[in-house]
Amino acid sequence: MKERELVIVGGGPAGMAAALAARRAGVKDVLLLERDQHLGGVLNQCIHPGFGLHHFKQELTGPEYADRFVRLVQEDRGIEVSLRSFAVRLTGTRELSYLRPGALEEVKARAVILATGCRERTREMITIPGSRPAGVYPAGLAQKMVNMEGWIPGRQAVIVGSGDIGLIMARRLALEGVAVKAVIEIQNVSRGLVRNVVQCLEDFGIPLYFRHRVSRIHGRDRVEKVSVVQVDEELRDIPGSGFEIGCDTVLVSVGLIPENELLEMAGAEMDGRTNTPVAKEVNLTSLPGVFACGNAFKVYDLADWVTRDSELAGRTAAAYLAGAAL
């Protein structure tokens, strides 16, 4: 089995920052695995501005922010980038298997950084009752469809959850000519940034209902309407407050879950509630020589902070490889 000094799983903002920082801290050999055909991860579909204000002191779109790191990674001859490479196995002694077109590769890493990011929480995780028609999408999937594939998911949309992805998709759909009927938020504040509430909803006259929830999705083959009900401070339905909104599309923007199957497989101690590694410090796991960074370690609200903390992960892995006790 081929031995590698540092293997990083995931070529998004976390993995790229970790790779570059590890190199600057003296690591000679980095293998960076990315399952997509390009580096950049979720930044490739985040075409809105708002990235880089802290790290570059300049406002960039997601693809522009990614591109700054992609260039540095591609110029660095100590980083081998393997695209279309999907890690399928990790052991506690850092043996790692990955699939790439036409081959199953196995490597033994002296250190591993998992920068595997998140998945979206789905309709099933917040249990919206009703039928199961077409037209219900996680907001981030709809984002990829609209921004990268050129598919418009529907004509009239209701968005569940007012996190940043939901707000940004409300604007995105409105710009594409979709009637965005409402954003429904069960809490009494938006979890998104103030600028997103203003520029994504107020600019387009999209109503935001606080302390409301979607109580049912209706429709046989395709979504036809949703039932909405107001809730009190304890999130109990207020009788008689219900109303319906006609729509053919529901976007669900209800948070992210770290994607940590590899860590689990390797036997790392996990927090089952957040699906993140139990750790005494940022980026550490219970396994020696196995680190986690970015959204795989905890869910961040800004890519700039992912970059900052993932650079630390790269330096920490370098210190481990140089013999430091962690």
Added chain:
Amino acid sequence: MKRTMTCIECPQGCRLEIEADGTRVISVSGNKCARGAAYARQETEAPLRTLSTSVLTRGLELKMLPVRTSGPIPKQKLFEAMAEVRRIVVSSPVETGAVIVPAFLGLAVDLVACRPLGKK
């Protein structure tokens, strides 16, 4: 005429009260710093937004190319801009920052590429 708006210059999100005669600002209150006053003035007189969207491609690695305006454009031109964007198809490889449409909508901004994109 009085109107209120939320300042978006920083995450504090000050609630601004603007007294204006049409688009002429008479006074601004509720702002905790000078940026708030400037924002209120700009938003009242001529609100500006940077547009970011994707355009279709032909023969390139990805089906769509992310683009944005190189600077902010008048807010009321956003839909006109989107109608223009829908007519564009990019079929040559581009680098980040490449000008896709110069003087977009006749304004002093360009429509530029947000990533490099090669041939399929």
